[in-house]
Amino acid sequence: MGKINFAFYSMIFLASIAIADKPTAEEENLYNECDKGNGKYSSCTKLIEILSKKCDGGDMIGCSDLGYILGPKLGMREASITPYGKSCKAGIAESCFALGTQDIGLRGNIKKAVMNYTIACEKYSERLEEERIFKLKSCALKVALENCLRDEEEHDPVKCALEAFKEITDKYNANSTKE
Structure with missing residues (x-):
């Protein structure tokens, strides 16, 4: 699931840049340094600080981006939840999809995954x-x-x-990939 998740979460961050207010040059720089690895853990730390403030201030795209940096980027999956x-x-489809994935792989909570995929299914647009x-x-x-879940008597859900x-x-x- 690792390669799939990386591609998905990269799409989340890039899509959120298009949806949200244009990130500052500093945020773009920090993301690139954090994303490329380059031994710039301090860039990830600074980016987390900025995105945490945005999230705490009600910027839901900032929350989604924070989840992405914490989870797939830094491997702090529990902290990304x-x-x-x-x-x-708040209806951010990408976050609901990410939670559904974690509900299955990290927590084994299939009922919660169904709820999150339901929201993602409803909220994703079809414009892109x-x-x-x-x-x-979703x-x-x-x-x-x-x-x-319907067959949980006979099978491990x-x-x-x-x-x-x-x-x-x-x-x-x-x-x-065929298209």
């Missing part, structure tokens, strides 16, 4: 091809996970959810 949760409650694909993935995951996630992600990734 709070900002992702805050922005998902990438958003359309994530909308389709809707497909919602249905697949509901089926996993977490194992079923992990298999469904892989199958659906592979399907949509293969389709998006």
